[in-house]
Amino acid sequence: IRDIPSLLALAPWYGKKHRDNTLTMKRFSNGRGFWCLGGKAAKNYREKSVDVAGYDELAAFDEDIEQEGSPTFLGDKRIEGSVWPKSIRGSTPKVRGTCQIERAASESPHFMRFHVACPHCGEEQYLKFGDKETPFGLKWTPDDPSSVFYLCEHNACVIRQQELDFTDARYICEKTGIWTRDGILWFSSSGEEIEPPDSVTFHIWTAYSPFTTWVQIVKDWMKTKGDTGKRKTFVNTTLGETWEAKIGERPDAEVMAERKEHYSAPVPDRVAYLTAGIDSQLDRYEMRVWGWGPGEESWLIDRQIIMGRHDDEQTLLRVDEAINKTYTRRNGAEMSVSRICWDTGGIDPTIVYERSKKHGLFRVIPIKGASVYGKP
Known part of the structure; x- marks a missing residue:
C-alpha cells in the first residue's frame, strides 16, 4: 500500500x-x-x-x-x-x-517457464541447475564457487550472470508453446496474438533473482553434501522443485565383491573389440575402456582419471597417452582401443575437435550427451 x-x-x-x-x-x-x-x-x-x-x-x-x-x-x-x-x-x-x-x-494445461536468450548465440532457454552428468546448467571448478558460469544447452556458450539480459525474456509453455512477456498480451507458438488462457502455472527459481548470486547458490549447494535435510531445503527453496526421497539401499559392498570374476590377463579371452568413452570436466578427464564379446557381453577393462586443467596441453598429452594405451590378452597379443567417444559438454568443444583430428575422426569421435534417457 x-x-x-x-x-x-x-x-x-x-x-x-x-x-x-x-x-x-x-x-x-x-x-x-x-x-x-x-x-x-x-x-x-x-x-x-x-x-x-x-x-x-x-x-x-x-x-x-x-x-x-x-x-x-x-x-x-x-x-x-x-x-x-x-x-x-x-x-x-x-x-x-x-x-x-x-x-x-498440474490442474492447469499450461506450464510456463521463464526463457532468456543466450547473450552469445541468441538461443532461448530456461535456466537449469543441472548436475555433473548434464552438459548444460551451472558449472564450476570443484571447491571454487566463484568460478561458476552457465553453460548454454544449445551451443555450449559460457554465460556469466552479469551477461544475462531479461529485457526480451518471456514465459513459454513447455506443453503448448504459447508465450507471454507481461502476462497481459499472449501469443501462440507461431506468434499470433491469442486470448489469455483461463489457467496457467508459472515456475521460476533463484537463478533469476536479482537479490542473490550464482556464487551463493553454489555455496549453498556445497553445504548440503551428506545432509539430506539441507539437500531437501535446497531443492525446495532454491530450485523451486518438489523433493522426492530416494527409496532402497545400495547393495552391500562385500556381497558385490564376492561376485567379482578374476581373469589371468587385462583382457578376457572372449573380448573381441575395445571401445572407450571420455568424460570432460573443467579439472579432469575420465576415461573408461570397455571390452565387447559375443552377444554384446561387456567387461570394464580400464578406468583412468586424468587430473589437470581441461585446456592445459600437458593434461591433454596424458589423455593422448590413455587413448594410445594397449591392453594385453592371455596369449600375449596387444589390443588397442578401436573407437573412442569424447564428450564435448562442459568445456570448450574446439579442444575435443582438434584432438579428434589428431587421432583420426573415425577413431576419436566428438559427442554431446543428452539428459533425456534413450536419446542419442
Whole structure:
C-alpha cells in the first residue's frame, strides 16, 4: 500500500489507528476491502464474497481444513459471485506426490517457464541447475564457487550472470508453446496474438533473482553434501522443485565383491573389440575402456582419471597417452582401443575437435550427451 500510489490514495488511514486499518482487514475509500487471514481456520473461509482469492505458501496449508475439505475448494467458493473471479496460488513446493502447489500446478494445461536468450548465440532457454552428468546448467571448478558460469544447452556458450539480459525474456509453455512477456498480451507458438488462457502455472527459481548470486547458490549447494535435510531445503527453496526421497539401499559392498570374476590377463579371452568413452570436466578427464564379446557381453577393462586443467596441453598429452594405451590378452597379443567417444559438454568443444583430428575422426569421435534417457 505504501509503495503503490494508486492504493495509497485510497488509504487515508495509512499509518494511523483506524477501524478500517486492522491486522486482518483493510477497507479502502472506494468501498473495496482486503482480508489477510490464516489459512488453517475453517471460519476464515466463510461469509466473505471477494473477486480474488490468494493462497500464500499453499504447500504449508492443511489438506483438510478442520474436516471441512480442501483449502482451495473452500476459498474458491468465495469468488463464485464475482464477474471477474481470480484464484492465485503461490508457494515454495514440498514433498512430491503430496504437495498442494504441485497438485494445483498440474490442474492447469499450461506450464510456463521463464526463457532468456543466450547473450552469445541468441538461443532461448530456461535456466537449469543441472548436475555433473548434464552438459548444460551451472558449472564450476570443484571447491571454487566463484568460478561458476552457465553453460548454454544449445551451443555450449559460457554465460556469466552479469551477461544475462531479461529485457526480451518471456514465459513459454513447455506443453503448448504459447508465450507471454507481461502476462497481459499472449501469443501462440507461431506468434499470433491469442486470448489469455483461463489457467496457467508459472515456475521460476533463484537463478533469476536479482537479490542473490550464482556464487551463493553454489555455496549453498556445497553445504548440503551428506545432509539430506539441507539437500531437501535446497531443492525446495532454491530450485523451486518438489523433493522426492530416494527409496532402497545400495547393495552391500562385500556381497558385490564376492561376485567379482578374476581373469589371468587385462583382457578376457572372449573380448573381441575395445571401445572407450571420455568424460570432460573443467579439472579432469575420465576415461573408461570397455571390452565387447559375443552377444554384446561387456567387461570394464580400464578406468583412468586424468587430473589437470581441461585446456592445459600437458593434461591433454596424458589423455593422448590413455587413448594410445594397449591392453594385453592371455596369449600375449596387444589390443588397442578401436573407437573412442569424447564428450564435448562442459568445456570448450574446439579442444575435443582438434584432438579428434589428431587421432583420426573415425577413431576419436566428438559427442554431446543428452539428459533425456534413450536419446542419442
